[in-house]
Amino acid sequence: MSDNVRKAIAEFFGTFTLVFCGTGAIVVNESFSNAVTHPGIALTFGLIVMAMIYAIGDVSGCHLNPAVTVGFWADGRFSPRLIVPFLVCQCGGAILASLTLHLLFPDNINLGATRPAGTPLQSFVFEFLLTLFLMFVILNVSTGPKETGVLAGVAIGGVVALEAMFAGPVCGASMNPARSLGPALVSQRMDVLWLYLAAPVLGALAAVVVFRAIRPNAPSL
16 A cells, blocks of 8 residues: 555544544534533543544644645645545545444434534634634644644644634534534535635635745755
8 A cells, every 4th residue: 555545544633533523522422512612622622633633643643624624735745646646535534424424313403513602703713813823833833744743733623622612613623624514514504614625724824825925944755
């Protein structure tokens, strides 16, 4: 099996795990009388990201997020020929996770879909800034296009949990087009999906600009 195939499988499995556990926490919370709680949901997202970074970071880089893949590419750290396979596997893993949750909880109508609590503009700005902050941290603690290192998992998982903790009630704190695509597609609630596809990608690209302004001599590929 080639290295590129192994990387693609790792991204598929890692994104499946992220969406199954993260949105699964939302579904379980809704199905069992707030048993998980909002802080529990935020911690679930952060902890599963941290765990996957340590599990597969040395294989694929553990992007688990189309916005992160695009950000690494924009910073010159990621091969363009791997962009499409990574995006397909990330979105495929997310969709399969949502299908699995739908089979387990057929009465849940949202499946953890991200939706604005206020105006779409408010959530767009939130998602843009949240992804900018997340991608900025990733670029600083990662090795090349890989989220690896002793503290990378703690730093990145911590940011995910922190942002989900305070911004989740406002916009869902997706920061990840694949994470939003899976539940929206399976639950057929796609009216605001554009927001969660566009804002994280733009935020990741903005993070590259900020990162290069602060660290102009940081190595690329």
